[in-house]
Amino acid sequence: MLTVLIVASLSAVPLASGQSRFLGNIIASSVPSNWDTYWNQATAENGCKWGSVQSVSAYSFNWGQCDITYNHCTSKGIPFKYHTFVWGSQEPGFIDSFSDQKAAVLSFMERAAARYKPQFIDVVNEALHAPSSIREAIGGAGITGWDWIVFSFEQARTLFPNAKLLINEYGIINDSSAVQRYLEIINILKGKGLIDGIGIQCHQFNINPLSAATVTGNINSLGGTGIPVYPSELDINADTEAEQAEIYQRVFPALWTNSYVKGVTLWGYITGQTWIEGTGIVESNGRERQSITWLKSYLEANKV
Numbered sequence: 001m002l003t004v005l006i007v008a009s010l011s012a013v014p015l016a017s018g019q020s021r022f023l024g025n026i027i028a029s030s031v032p033s034n035w036d037t038y039w040n041q042a043t044a045e046n047g048c049k050w051g052s053v054q055s056v057s058a059y060s061f062n063w064g065q066c067d068i069t070y071n072h073c074t075s076k077g078i079p080f081k082y083h084t085f086v087w088g089s090q091e092p093g094f095i096d097s098f099s100d101q102k103a104a105v106l107s108f109m110e111r112a113a114a115r116y117k118p119q120f121i122d123v124v125n126e127a128l129h130a131p132s133s134i135r136e137a138i139g140g141a142g143i144t145g146w147d148w149i150v151f152s153f154e155q156a157r158t159l160f161p162n163a164k165l166l167i168n169e170y171g172i173i174n175d176s177s178a179v180q181r182y183l184e185i186i187n188i189l190k191g192k193g194l195i196d197g198i199g200i201q202c203h204q205f206n207i208n209p210l211s212a213a214t215v216t217g218n219i220n221s222l223g224g225t226g227i228p229v230y231p232s233e234l235d236i237n238a239d240t241e242a243e244q245a246e247i248y249q250r251v252f253p254a255l256w257t258n259s260y261v262k263g264v265t266l267w268g269y270i271t272g273q274t275w276i277e278g279t280g281i282v283e284s285n286g287r288e289r290q291s292i293t294w295l296k297s298y299l300e301a302n303k304v
């Protein structure tokens, strides 16, 4: 018994270990030394995006940064979320004037499938706010109104039969009418058996002002489809450390304890290394801010 306790206290144990859902984070160009102390699911911050992989040309593929996240997940036995295939931002420069855009995106997806076995994939990102610029080449609106999304998920299903296929979007968690627009797409995919998870980005500009009741209401509307919900890209900032922790305490339990939620992914955690200033919850010297101190004790006391 004593031996067990000593081993447990010395090894890095992620915050949500042993729970029924993961608490993940991003990895950029290297894995921070304290990463495994906190997280048990990873998404590459930029490395797997189309514009990162094919920044040079239609015929050159650079998987280096995507590999870093994937290899870390494989070595730790934690889920890897591939982010993302079809998205209207951070697309490669060559695609605008490329003669066969459909072949180009298929080639990107096929090569990813030859290289990785992701547990999760954000197949289409930001369909409502930043739809793919090549959508006309892959089916356009078509009969369903969203044929280009259906096409993308069909290809992903064939290429990655063992992955959970997700859609991902921002401006949903804060907006019940956006939830309804999002549900139109989700229900088309659901009718065709193509969707396994609903991603809702929870960046600070969407989540900071929300009440727990708003968070719960919007997640319940999505979860009512029977498809699991994955809050993604969670980050929170405030003028002071104490205020940031107060926001975590207000909204995080509504995300974590919702029975429709099967995993939560934060978008960065180290001060100075996050895309939006002030969203760090651990300082670069390793000092833990109040938000993560609270998060640790909360997760300890609230097993789901």
Ligand SMILES: *[C@@H]1O[C@H](CO)[C@@H](O)[C@H](O)[C@H]1NC(C)=O
Binding pocket: 170, 171, 172, 174, 175, 176, 205, 206
């Ligand atoms: C939700 O956030 C988006 C920005 O991401 C904004 O455009 C939209 O107006 C917000 N909706 C509500 C109801 O506040």
